[in-house]
Amino acid sequence: MEDEILEIAPEARVPAGDDSAGFWKKLKRGLFMTHTEIVEKMSAALTGKAVLDEATLEYLEEVLIQADLGVDTALELIERLRRNALKEQAASVESLRKMLSDEVADLLQAAPRPRTFGQGPMLTLVVGVNGVGKTTSIAKLARREQLRGEKVLLAAADTFRAAAIEQLALWGERLGIEVVRQGQGADPGAVVYDAIHAARARKVGQLFVDTAGRLHTKDHLMAELSKVRRVIDREAPEWQKRTLLVLDATTGQNALAQAKTFSQVAAVDGVLLAKLDGTAKGGMAVAIARELKLPVLYLGVGEKADDLIDFRPREFASALLG
Ligand code: GDP
Secondary structure: OOHHHHOOOHHHHOOOOOOHHHHHHHHHHHHHHHHHHHHHHHHHHHOOOOOOOHHHHHHHHHHHHHOOOOHHHHHHHHHHHHHHHHHHOOOOHHHHHHHHHHHHHHHHHHOOOOOOOOOOOEEEEEEOOOOOOHHHHHHHHHHHHHHOOOOEEEEEEOOOOHHHHHHHHHHHHHHOOEEEOOOOOOOHHHHHHHHHHHHHHOOOOEEEEEEOOOOOOHHHHHHHHHHHHHHHHHHOOOOEEEEEEEEEHHHOHHHHHHHHHHHHHOOOOEEEEEOHHHOOOOOHHHHHHHHOOOOEEEEEOOOOOOOEEEOOHHHHHHHHHO
16 A cells, blocks of 8 residues: 555545535546546547437447446447437437436436435445455545544454455554454454444444455355354344445456345445446446446545545436536
8 A cells, every 4th residue: 555545635624425526526537437438439439420320329339338337228228319319310429428328317316225324323344355445445434434523443354364454454543543453363253243342332433344355155255244244233233234345346247246246145235336447347336236236335436545435326427428
């Protein structure tokens, strides 16, 4: 990790998500590669065309599939476009972008909504394969709650890798947030037990639990996560609980496969899509929401603690295509 991660941009000093200028800047940065790729191909396909012919529509379908929006979603979008475009006789890039952006927003609005939570302390179990950006994402979430004035605690329950514990501890130090940890190889259930009791004693409002993300076998993963989950259910009955899956947007179809596996072994409440800024396949957020029926809650758009934004369907569609 580099030192510049330490820097907290001025816009992060107000709660993330409430700062609309900062939000748009980050969203556009996150979708820059995907947006550029789609729009450039779209422009090239439409140059010199007065009407939207069938060959162009088929090419556009391919462009959307390549941006990882999902095959079913791409087909549906092109079908909607076919109906609308014929009606409007539109072949300009601007009108097409506007139409597509509206259609994507509609599809996303119809996707499953995140669960709502009431008052009271919240425990977030963070799951995901090693290397997807789990530790960094936990730091970002913690930072955001800290800026909202919440008391935050982190639990290093990925006890397989010493590096994972160290990394989380380092973030804790940087952000001034306590990290409950034990040595490598310790029982993750014991770490979670300690963390819940420490959180209760210190009146913590937000507890984030890092978990091991080894995907050797599904059974292994399930056993590991259920062990942690059992301790949580027993020790924190009064807490609100959610399971957040971190996926790496740069891994494309692999991330979708991981989402399927994790949904089978744990009740995933939502997805944090990390490294959106490093890929031209950012359409994956649409595929996750629509085809896997998992609510996308957050987007990771950089390596710094404040590079996290909420997933908002209409704004996402607009930054993707508009
Ligand atoms: P973990 O093994 O899943 O805990 O992954 P880490 O949190 O250690 O992250 C792996 C790498 O991805 C690190 O170099 C992070 O700085 C980087 N990373 C994490 N999230 C993002 C993001 O949203 N954007 C970019 N560009 N890099 C990220």
